[in-house]
Amino acid sequence: MTTGRSEARSLCHEVIELPLSLADVRNNKSLSYLIERANDYLSTLGYTEHGIRHVTYVSQTTGRILRELGYDQRYVELGEIAGYLHDVGNMHNRKFHGPQGASLVYTELRRMDVPLEEICEITMAIANHEEEIGIAATPLTAALIIADKSDAHRTRVRQKRPGRDIHDRVNLAITDSKVEVDPVARAITLDIEFDSSMCQIMDYFEIYLKRMEMCKEAASRLGCRFRLVINGLELLGRVSEEQETPEETGLALLKTS
Numbered sequence: 001m002t003t004g005r006s007e008a009r010s011l012c013h014e015v016i017e018l019p020l021s022l023a024d025v026r027n028n029k030s031l032s033y034l035i036e037r038a039n040d041y042l043s044t045l046g047y048t049e050h051g052i053r054h055v056t057y058v059s060q061t062t063g064r065i066l067r068e069l070g071y072d073q074r075y076v077e078l079g080e081i082a083g084y085l086h087d088v089g090n091m092h093n094r095k096f097h098g099p100q101g102a103s104l105v106y107t108e109l110r111r112m113d114v115p116l117e118e119i120c121e122i123t124m125a126i127a128n129h130e131e132e133i134g135i136a137a138t139p140l141t142a143a144l145i146i147a148d149k150s151d152a153h154r155t156r157v158r159q160k161r162p163g164r165d166i167h168d169r170v171n172l173a174i175t176d177s178k179v180e181v182d183p184v185a186r187a188i189t190l191d192i193e194f195d196s197s198m199c200q201i202m203d204y205f206e207i208y209l210k211r212m213e214m215c216k217e218a219a220s221r222l223g224c225r226f227r228l229v230i231n232g233l234e235l236l237g238r239v240s241e242e243q244e245t246p247e248e249t250g251l252a253l254l255k256t257s
Contacts, residue, residue, distance in 0.1 A: 192228075
C-alpha cells in the first residue's frame, strides 16, 4: 500500500515535503511489523498486551491530552505518532526499549524524509517514556508518559496465559479507566473503577506506584496537577500546603486497609 507521500513523489518525480501523518505511520509496513514483533516478544515474556490495541489507545490519549490543553494541531499529531510508535523497541529487549525504539523510529522516519526537528520531537518522547530512565523533558513527552501509564485495564490480559500473576490480577480488576483533562483547573485525572473482589487496591500500588509518580511529574511539566481517583476516592492529587507523594499515599492506604 502506498502513502500519500510516496504517491506525490511518483507523480512529481521529486521529494515533496508533505507533513507526516498518523495515517502514513499506520500504513507503513515496516513500522507495523515492528509493533507486531514487539508484542510477540512481550507475550513470550508473559507481559500484558502491547499490540495495536495498546498503541492505538496511547496514540489517541496522547493527542487528546495535548489538544485539550491547547497545543496546535501539528504538535498534537506528532504526539499521536509518538504514541503509536512508542513501544517498538520491545522487539529487541524490554530493558531500555525506549531508547532502542527511538533509534528504530529515527532510522525509518529519516528514510521517509520527515523533517529532522519533527523526528527529534517524536523520538525524544519515545526514548523517555520508561519510568526507570525517562524524563518529561517536553510537553509531548509528558503527554505520552501519562497516556502510556494510564493504560491499565482487563482487556490487556492475555487470555491464553497459564496462571495469573499480580499484573494480570490487577488489570483484570480494573473494569474501567479513563483520563480526564480539565484545562481550566489545570488538572489531569486518571479515574479507575476497581473490582476489589479480585485483588486489593494495594496490589495496584505495588506495581503502579512508580508509574503514578512519573505521571505526577509529567502533569507538572504540562502545568497541571495529576489526580488518581479509584472507585470515587481521590488517592493522589488533593491540593494541600504540603503535597502528598505517591509513597505517602501508599503508606496511608496500608494503615487503613
